[in-house]
Amino acid sequence: MKPRIVAFIPAHNEEKSIRDCLAGLGDQTLPKDVELDVIVVADNCSDRTEEIALEAGLEFNLSLRVLTTKNNKQRKVGALNSAWKSIYGDPLDLYDKKLNIQEEYYKHSIKAILGMDADSRLAPDALSQLWEGLMSSRNIGGVMAKYTMRMPKKKSLISKDDVQYEEKIATGQYGGPISRWWTHQQKQDMASWLLGLQYSGGSTYVLGGQATLFRPEALQDVIDENKLDGPWQDESDVEDMLLTWQIQKKWKTLISPTARCFVDAMRSYHTFRQQRNKWQSGTVELLTNSDIGVKSKHRGKIWGSQIKSFINLTIRVLLILLIILATATDQFFWSWIWLTPVVIASILNTILAIKTPMHRTIDVILAALLISPEIYLWVNLITFGNVWLGKFSAVKKDGWATQYNAERGNTRSKLAEGIIAIILLIAIGTYLCIDHRAFLTSETVQIAVQPYLETGWVVLTYLTIYSTLAMLYQIWRLRVNHKA
Template identity: 35%
Template sequence: MTIMLAPRRAGTTGGRAPSDDDLDARFADVVDGAVLASAPAGGFRASLQQVRAGAAKSWRSMFGRRSATKATLGRPRILALVPAHNEEADIARTIEGLLAQTRPIDRIVVILDNCTDGTEAIVRRYQGVTVQHTVGNIDKKVGALTQGWQQWALDHDFVLGVDADTVLAKDALEQLEAEMVRVPSAAGVMCRYTFDINLGTTFFARQLIRAQRMDFASWLTDIMARNRSTYVLGGQATLFRTKHLQQVTTDLERNSPWDPDAQVEDMELTWRLHEMGRKTLVSATARAYAGPMVTMKGLMGQRRKWDEGMAALLWRHKMPDKNTFIPWKQQFSMLANGLVRLLFLAMLIAALTVHQFTWSPIWLIPIAIGVALNVKIAWRVPDRRPADIVYALLVFPAELWLITRVWSTAVSWLNIWFGARRDGWAAQAAAEAGKGGGSGVIGKMLAVILLGGAAVAGATWWWVTQASVQVQETVLTTGWSVVTVMTLALTGFALIKLFKPTRGYRP
């Protein structure tokens, strides 16, 4: 039998040692050439796949293949999965960050999910990056991750999940791997996230990024104070141990570790890992720059997806447990902060309309404590700028941010309670593209303000003209008492956060 070798493929290894992909490619060339040269039409040609599969064992025994648990040099193998849907604006920075890692990644896979822009053309410009297209995917990011997991993961010891708009610091993976080796019980370690203020091209965009930097710095400061144990391994940049993800997949009879029904698949997976007794940590040293939302539409679309996804998970678990206590506390804190402000405004209007309002300087104490806490957080923001401190000193930016957060949280819970189903992935993508999703939030808020204004006007008319003096006194006394108790409680929690030790960690 004459063996005809196929021509060497483009992009071969040159002077370096052949990789698994090179060996498999050459094996395919040899077997294809042999069969096609010797097989008559309609004979062995139809059995090409069987011949290739049967010869694979001999080929790999001759040239070698790294195992799923040990690299050639005894170093763990790391796979990077980057799901991407229409990410032409950001994908180049993400790939360049991965290729520049001080700890080289064994395989980088960009999973293109129904892209209609120039994402693929940009990705294919980079050598050393594998391109995978999703097939029949209806589960968006989770579906893309699932197909990448099924194709590549089990040949690697660690899986690095990276969003297509996230840029890793050069030593991020090196730091993450060192932590995983140092803590064998850790199923995953995520980077500390922040945002690049330079990505804001307008004044308003920079203020939105600044607010997100403050928000993440506050969240990470709390996590660092809890021994770096996190209830969510964010999908922006997290290194997972493959065997623990495989255990989740097997135990829950899934196609992959990620739940396609969860809008916050990273949080759901983290809770599953906790249930297995595994640690989930935030790195004290690894840094990543996540993609910020630079428009109100995009921001509200993202936050609605996060808040509604968290609310759905918490509602599924009902009572707080060791996995859900912190998220439940955050939800109650957010709603309590919104409620106390609403009650204060109502009591202020009620007192002014019947001339029963008396100013007291003591009311400035909660405001001063809140400003001090914001300054502490701003001081700890990575790549801090003077404008961050000014932002913290001003009361109104933080209050406006709180209003948007309370709105998103409240609406998300209402959707869960009333059984409204919403595709958060599609809404966020549309919002980021400026096509909708979060675009109606301003109109909805204005509608609520108008309806609220009408209700306040009607209540004020009744309060002033119809309510008796006794009713007015009872309402004012009770209302101010409730506001006082709630304010004292929230101020106490703020004081605890203000003076709580940070253990030397930076967010």
């Protein structure tokens, strides 16, 4: 048999996206003498995913088969492991079935396994580029594509009289200004992360599930070392990061400098929050739960990212509290030097916006004005705070279920209530400060408050200096001509 790549595509009710995913595989130029097989796992589906996948396989001339799962409790992890067991066998099989000669030849012909999400699409030649990276060295266990969020088309392009208006909106191909704004922010965030990985030599601490090419021997090592029935585990909300850390014990995990994969973004505040909450809580669990029994060589970098978020949150909360206290007691003094970190942040975000693939002019302007980056950062900081507070809670939430429910509209956002609560707090606080101004600005209160203000401003100054130096270092690294 010729050497081959086998694609595993778990698909839970993905009738709207699976055809596009398979069309991307049909566009690929395969490496010389290498064949491609595709396994779509229709996981607990109640729609036409299986039917559409089979039709697309014929349409795009793919060697495709569909596996169906029923009552799979492990969701994506269970679907991926089903695809693995269909080739390599099930260690939990009581009858210990042996592969026949044909199956053994087929198994040994597989030189790479492509893990893909059903709502992702590889750019043309991406598979060859991933293959080139994986085969460049014997010790490489996995190579990840560079991800770019797909920008939805303007909703205004569809006529309201179009009989398929609601159906077209439901596909996610069209969106309003807010969904397009959210998409770009995630795209810029991803671009910043990818650039950081490339500046560090291309080694990654997570081989994303959207599109990664694995070496089968590396996945088998994970199974053997951890006594598993399949490479993927559901012990973490970030199963791809857990798998990557396990692979890194013996193998390198890299990002491809050229292969690109287009993925769907979360297009609302609510779905974005639920996704990031799952990612953040899963990351924190891997960092702090010793029972999982795996550590990454990138552990310091990941902790550094957590500390950076903590400092960003502390700076903003402390600044707000100090300004309120200083203004209320008539002890606030403006200094133009405060604009220094603001200007540097503006330069940094402008460069990142420009380096983001397929950026829009409005996105660069909003980045330069720090409007978009600051809003987006606050949302992430709220998630960061919630996750770490939840770490001390006795109740563990199911991140996968929460995200699924949010994406399907089964839960709703509390953003409106939060904004109203903040406005009411500001209004009440302003009224109380004005009503009690004589007392708050009295010499007795000013003297009592002054030591706290001085200490707070000193702490804020040191934190801001550290944050500013970190931004300058990031700007200096961005001079290298890497592409996100």
